[in-house]
């Protein structure tokens with residue numbers, strides 16, 4: 001009989017990790033590869049944050065912390081929520097986790113009964129559906145096409161809610177599209193939610209600062225404060241402060257749900273790394289200059305790369321309002337033939353063709369629940385992006 005549980009057999013490894021590994025394998029074979037796959041800042045963690053971690057080690061902050069996180073970090077999160085989002089919480093309503101990823105998984109594990117439905121606007125971050133499946137729930141993707149700005153509408157939400165709906169997951173700015181909800185769009189969703197009081201909401205705010213119109217992205221709870229008692233606001237330091245390896249995320253929410261997470265985590269992951277917690281507290285309370293500087297660089301890359309892509313016949317992309325990806329429409333390439341006579345039928349075929357013919361690695365839209373697209377990460381240098389766009393243009397020009 002199988003040694004691996006059904007729970008694990010029904011999920012798949014992250015497609016972006018798979019694409020990154022494939023690109024690395026080709027590189028080891030000596031191929032020249034431009035990888036536009038990764039979903040992490042290419043900057044180093046700012047020096048003052050690294051120094052706070054060294055200091056923490058020197059003064060002995062090397063032991064278990066409170067499960068929910070150090071009081072210092074939870075206070076820093078409370079202050080951040082008030083300062084940046086206008087949201088009022090107390091430290092008891094915060095729990096620190098091993099990255100936002102573990103926050104989302106733990107929240108699902110602590111609340112889903114078998115068969116409970118989770119509404120996931122598509123395109124979505126690849127991990128949501130598999131996390132739901134791993135927790136015995138049923139992911140319910142709702143297509144949010146490009147002509148809706150890749151966003152969930154009140155009608156789309158209304159049609160997706162059933163008696164089994166437990167969660168709605170919102171991610172703004174979104175991975176992979178960068179789409180960002182306005183306060184008015186949130187209000188429209190909140191009006192639907194008002195008729196369904198048992199539906200809980202998770203807001204994945206991880207890209208809130210990577211935003212090209214300036215300022216933090218609007219928050220669901222500032223637009224619809226009445227949802228506070230059924231919303232978990234999830235965030236972390238990974239993207240904002242180039243701290244993906246430090247593994248610090250958090251949840252802010254009503255006490256009963258936060259307590260359930262506390263219980264679940266106390267018997268699974270335990271507290272998150274004490275040294276990383278000290279670094280995250282420094283990130284949240286000290287100089288914020290890095291955030292604006294890095295966003296300015298992402299903006300230049302977005303502008304140049306989107307212009308390059310939009311100049312290629314058959315490809316087009318919307319200007320993302322935030323995050324660090326372009327979600328490129330490759331519908332114009334479907335049906336065309338490669339130089340060796342293969343017809344491109346899916347975005348997966350397009351992605352394989354780009355890798356095989358010109359060594360550009362991107363991730364197919366199918367991984368994010370919407371085709372025919374591919375996701376291209378701009379979290380890499382101007383030179384690499386320009387090389388990538390030139391290679392894509394060459395590959396497209398070779399199609400019949």
Ligand code: PLP
Pocket residue numbers: 039098099100101102125171174175204206235236237238244247248249
């Ligand atoms: N949420 C989204 C939408 C992401 O894209 C990612 C990382 O790729 C995460 C959460 C995970 O963040 P963390 O590093 O805090 O686990």
